[in-house]
Amino acid sequence: MRLILTNHNPQLQYRQAMIDITTSTCTLDEKLEIKLEQLFHLSEFSHPLFSAVPIPRQDDFFHYEYDDIEGLLQAGIRVYATLIHADNPLTAQFKINPSPHFHYAQNTRAMYFSIHSHRPAEELVTIKQFEGLISHLHHYPFKFIEEVVINDQFTIHDLPAQVNGDALFYQQPQALELLKTPVDLRRLELRYISPMIGFGVFSRTVIKKNEHLFIYCGIKKMINRGNMAYVFEHEKDCLNMDIDARQYGNITRFINHAAATHPAANPEALAANITSMPYYLNGIELVVYSTNRDIACGEQLLVDYGQPFFQKTLPYQFNQQGKIINNDSKMLFSHFYHKSRELRIMAAHDIKKAQRYLYVRIFIVLVLFFVLLESLNFL
Incomplete structure (x- = not known):
């Protein structure tokens, strides 16, 4: 495992140090080539990592607990400060x-919440209710959070092969500001789309092009495949951690997919109006969602999940009204069955429109x- 450091000493006798942590x-x-211990005593070379505080050892682990976002952003620094000073980094567990x-x-x-994909929301639901x-x-269990949280255990063998110190x-x-600023939920609404897709996020206002909207929140950890439905895989995270929003996440968890460009075979299908980009805070990778064009009031927010996400399934496509335009007609009965079940669950959680929808259905069934x-009695 290699760590690349640039000399912060203005004398610049040496410009760069490549540390091999596995061989010290x-x-x-x-x-x-010198021993790692010699580098710390080399007056011609300095780097802020040398003075960073290593993580104290507790039992079998180097255990780092943080109290706030600032502490979280020190995680990568503390891990690598620990590794360069550890007696036996190959056995270190974090x-x-x-x-x-x-x-x-x-x-x-x-x-704001709507039980219809094509109708604006008229109802408010609390976060706890949602x-x-x-x-x-x-x-x-699902918890709505507006933070990115690191919660995992790992060893040096789980870390990247090379890290830029x-x-x-x-x-x-921009990422730091977004991380500390709650999403303005007044600009957005959730609409129920279908049992297969679940919900979608729609704009309640005009959103201008190139606006940094929010960060994809969730738990940062090392993912060993399994359920990847809500996982954003990292590109250059210093701890090799992905972001999983399955059980903890914010409103970005519910933004649906669209291809980055308009599908040539279906001109009615919308292209993504959101772009996801990696941003970095002290080596920790975050995902920022930004608009790539103006978004109209009532329009669904869509982001390209990437081709690997659809290795086993075909992506759904949406039109301007938020409706699915490539639904499988063979699944209609299953769709209505599961939709009825999910509307009953919504009604049980005091979603007023769902309760009203079910009352109307019961009334229609009774009338029929x-x-x-009466027709049988007439016969």
């Missing part, structure tokens, strides 16, 4: 998680029953 050696300017003092944003807000609904629909001290300010009964 270092190569200066790709020429001079555990990173939020402390009991970590403060999750208190979600006392509400969001958490209960999603947990009931998916059969596992300078990136551990670099921040992109009495009409049929």
Whole structure:
């Protein structure tokens, strides 16, 4: 495992050090090989990682708990500071998680909600109400969070083969601002689309092109395949961690897919109006959603999931009204059955429109029953 550091000493006798953590050696300017311990005492070479505080050892783990976002953003620095100073880095085991003092944003807000994909929302649901609904629909607990949280255990063998140590001290300010700013839910609404897709996110206002909207929130951890439905795979995360929004996530979890360009075979299908881009805070990779064109009021937000996501299934396509235009007609009975079930669950969680929808259906069934009964009596 290699760590690349640039000399911060203005004398610049040596420009770069490539540390091989597995052998505790270092190569200066790709020429001079020395022991890692010698690098720390070399006055001609300095780097902020040398003065970073290593993680203290607790039992069998180097255990790092953080109290806030600032502490979370120190995770990569603390891990690599530990590795360069560890007596035996190959056996080092790390555990990173939020402390009991970590403060999750208190979600006392509400969001706009519609049970129809093609009708604007007229109802507000609380975050707590929505958490209960999603947990009931998916059969596992879901919590709406507006943070990115690291919670995992790993060893040096799980980390990237090479890391740019300078990136551990670099921040992109747009990502930091978004990470500390709750999403303005008044600009958005959730609409129920279908049992197969679930929900979609729609705009309640005009959103201008090139606006940084929000961060894909969830749990950062090392994913060993399995259920990847809500996982954003990393590109250059310093800890090799992906972001999983399956059980913890914000409104970005519900943004559906569309191809980056208009499908030539179906001109009615919408292309993605959102672009996902990796941003970095101290080597920790976050995913920022930004608009790639103006988004009209009432339009669905769509992002390209990438081709690997659809290795086993075909992607659904949406039109301007938010309806699916490539539905499988053979699945109509199953669709109506599962939709009825999910509307009953929504009604149980006090979604007023779902309750009204079910009352109307019951009324229609009763009317038809009495009409049929009267016709039989007439015969």
